[in-house]
């Protein structure tokens with residue numbers, strides 16, 4: 211493999227692969243492009259942008275988009291009496307539109323698996339392990355428009371030097387190699403780590419031993435791009451996609467949760483104030499299902515599905531997309547296949563690749579169900595009925 215010679219400071223053993231890689235585990239740029247080229251027949255594939263490293267950023271869409279026809283900007287709509295979103299969206303304002311993006315951080319492989327398997331379900335009714343998902347297929351048609359970006363940061367993914375990490379256990383430092391490969395390391399082998407990695411945007415790769423999978427080839431962590439100045443092509447593509455599609459709900463899929471509550475988590479976005487009660491209802495909806503499926507750190511939905519437990523995150527891409535187009539944009543964090551943690555009672559929480567796939571698809575299913583049931587922004591503005 212060429213990458214270790216490009217980054218000779220990566221310590222020996224960090225690039226080890228899992229002993230067996232399941233067939234549903236498709237995560238490299240080549241695997242993603244091949245899948246989109248050969249397996250999409252019902253959806254429409256398009257190239258949104260080309261990354262600084264020369265790699266296409268692709269999207270797959272289903273359903274009919276909103277017709278153009280708004281008479282003002284999103285900001286203009288917020289300045290009107292009643293803040294009627296139809297001024298911005300036009301006659302199709304009540305259509306429900308869903309968008310999602312995976313792997314804005316290139317080493318968060320579980321999210322690429324989730325996105326490609328979601329597309330497989332939309333195309334065939336089954337994920338790539340053969341499991342049927344009839345409710346997801348129905349939701350594909352109940353929601354008016356769906357746009358999936360399965361790999362937003364192909365440069366970061368190409369730099370991340372493994373197809374699938376081996377499982378490294380649950381010891382306190384078992385996250386270290388994943389974190390090194392994801393956020394990067396200094397030349398002495400020590401970790402840059404989260405959130406210190408955010409001190410370097412754009413990152414000067416020559417100053418580090420390994421820049422990690424976070425940035426694109428221009429060194430930019432797209433979550434914290436120069437949104438109102440000179441954003442990167444991948445970020446520009448998401449801004450333009452949201453301006454074109456005017457989504458109600460946008461998922462931003464990541465890997466990375468606390469080891470002492472090692473289950474899928476949803477972060478509260480810093481967004482326009484009217485998005486907050488919608489987020490609360492969305493959080494309750496998705497996390498209740500995950501709790502009932504045994505995929506949360508407490509078996510009690512009153513604990514795991516309580517939105518009061520999540521506080522505001524800082525200004526990031528989710529904020530920019532919300533203020534650009536009015537969609538509620540949320541980060542969903544997955545556990546990692548490479549190490550384990552515990553539940554809230556301190557017992558081991560180990561997620562197999564199969565469990566991670568199931569968790570990803572359940573999150574998509576409940577997000578789409580929430581959108582279909584509540585009617586999107588027009589329904590939310592009329593009075594949310596969670």
Ligand SMILES: [Zn+2]
Nearest residue numbers: 315318464465
């Ligand atoms: Zn991330």
